[in-house]
Amino acid sequence: MKLEKGDRVRVRRLGSLDNWCICRVELVSPNGMSVGLRVEDGAVHPKDGGMVTGFLPVSLMRDQAVEIATNTNLEMEIFKR
Numbered sequence: 060m061k062l063e064k065g066d067r068v069r070v071r072r073l074g075s076l077d078n079w080c081i082c083r084v085e086l087v088s089p090n091g092m093s094v095g096l097r098v099e100d101g102a103v104h105p106k107d108g109g110m111v112t113g114f115l116p117v118s119l120m121r122d123q124a125v126e127i128a129t130n131t132n133l134e135m136e137i138f139k140r
Contacts, residue, residue, distance in 0.1 A: 062087060062094050062119070066137060070096070070103060070115070070124070073132040077104050082115060092119050093127075105129035 062068070062084050069079040080103050086095030094117050102110035103126060116127040117135075124133040 061091060062137065067099075068096065068135050068137050070117075070133045070135045072104055072106060073134045075104070075134075079136075080115075085114075093117065094119065103131065103133070105131040 064084055064087055066084045069081050071077040071079050080101035081099045082096035084094050085097045096115040098112050102112045104110050118125045118127050124135045
């Protein structure tokens with residue numbers, strides 16, 4: 060999974076039927092294994108309840124995405140610029 064600044068993605072908690080959260084990639088680490096997503100529409104509902112809006116720090120490893128603050132596995136679909 061290779062993301063670049065400006066890419067648009069949609070994310071939701073893995074295994075859920077939650078509505079998709081639409082985000083834009085704002086930050087990409089030099090090694091490409093962490094990104095910062097700015098939420099444009101919606102929210103991610105972590106496994107422990109509540110919701111995350113505004114900004115999502117995400118770790119990317121072996122085709123897996125994890126929201127760092129809540130350690131929530133994410134399903135992610137990428138829409139290139």
